[in-house]
Amino acid sequence: MRKLYTKKLSKKDQFKDLKPQKETVQFLLNYSKALRVVENNGIKFGTILN
Amino acid sequence: MNNVEITDAVLVREYMQGNEIALSKLINRHQHRIYSFIFSKVFDRDVAEDIFQDTFIKVINTLKRGKYNEEGKFLPWVMRIAHNLVIDHFRRNKRMPKFDNSGDFNIFSVLSASELNIETQIIKDQIENDVKELIKELPEDQLEVLTMRIYKDMSFKEISERTGVSINTALGRMRYALINLRKIIEKHNLVLTN
Known part of the structure; x- marks a missing residue:
């Protein structure tokens, strides 16, 4: 059977290029752009504007 | 001349004043660190993506409501939010995290009964970090004895020799360190349980 050779990634390499999409x-x-916070009677409300 | 990096505190202030680009800069600056931290706990790209998103939604909501008051500590604050959301995730899904088997992952390291699961490990780490911060409020002599006893695992005899006080004094300092630590915990209304 053919041997498989794989490079073991170090812990540092595993997390090197991790980014959110x-x-x-x-x-x-x-x-953030759509969120508006309005204050009424001391209470703050968040509204999403589309 | 323009390559002086704007600090997080300045960007946070600008964002709170309505500059949306400041948020973009903050996300770009810290996305790798925050996302890697989340991924290192959950080992799942999709879950990490969700938690990253929820983290910044909390950040945005807090900043837009003007509730943020930790200037200069933006990244630790965001990491703390991410950390709490990771804990929430594991509390919601009381199941084992998925592991990518592409590396030399040993399944027995997870199946070991004596090992803490990832949720309790995270909580334990958090408690230990909190305690490390709290003990800094202790008087110097008590802090010294407590550190030697708990973190350096020294006997009271060794502590008395090192500090030049009697064993009884070292014991007394340790006792007061624990009493004061409890008081500090009560003062801050903290719950340190696993």
Whole structure:
């Protein structure tokens, strides 16, 4: 049987290029832009404007 | 001349004043660290993605409501939120985390009955970190004895020799360190249980 040779990743390498997807970041930026906080009688309400 | 990095505190302030680009900069600056931290706990890209998203939704909500008051400590604050959300995730799903078997992962390291599961390990780490912060409030002499006894595992005889006080004094300092630590915990309304 043919042997399989795989390079064992170090712990550092495993987490080297980890990033959230662009879509996730974009969603957060859009959410932030759409969120408005209004204050009424001392209570703050968050509203999403679309 | 423009390559001086704007601090997190400045970006946070700008964002709270309505500058949306500041948020983008904060996310870009810290996304790798925060996402890696989450992934290192959950070992699942999708779950990590969800927790990352929820973390920043909390960040955005808090900043937009003007409730943030930890200037200069933005990253630790966000990491703390992520950490709490990871714990919530494991509390919700009382199941084993998924593991990627591409490496030399040993299943017996997970199946070992005596080993803490990932949730209790995270909680234990959090409690230990909290305690490390709390003991800094103790008087110097009590802090010294407590550190030697608990963290350096020294006997009271060794502590008395090292500090130049009698064993009884060292015991007394340890006793007061624990009493004061309890008082500090009560003062801060903290619950340190696993």
